[in-house]
Amino acid sequence: MKLRAMILATALAGLPMMAAVPAAHAEPPIHTGVFSDTALQGYDPVAYFTDGTPMKGNDAFTADYRGAKFKFSDAANRDAFIDTPEAYAPQYGGYCAWAMADGKHAKGDARYWKIVDGKLYLNYNKSIQKKWDADIPGFIDRADTAWAGIND
Secondary structure (H helix, E strand, O other): OHHHHHHHHHHHHHHHHHHHHHHHOOOOOOOOOOOOOEHHHHEOHHHHHHOOOOOEOEEEEEEEEOOEEEEEOOHHHHHHHHHOHHHHOOHHHHEEHHHHOOOOOOEOEEEEEEEEOOEEEEEOOHHHHHHHHOOHHHHHHHHHHHHHHHOO
């Protein structure tokens, strides 16, 4: 009986700490993955706009923004990003735009993307992007609302 009481007391003592865990481990403002601080899986965010395609960045050209490291294919793209990061950074911190419309965090895949009204949006995969393509304005409206609520 004493052992059971000790186990219960130990478990109950840890409850306040467990309640604090979600706030301490909240999703970062920019999706980087579990074991990395690199955004967009290392793709150059400026290249989507200038080259119209995902292009892998280079470790020699990086910039930090909102707690994440972005990589660029060249110094000109890095400098453009540094000047106006909000113009090039993916919407919803690089999380999937389709999932965000339901208020959920799902990783965005840098290979499944679209620029809409001058903003970069990512999707989880090809099949999700097809669903998102069916009502882009509607999903963006819902995702904007959800993202604003998540960031409050």
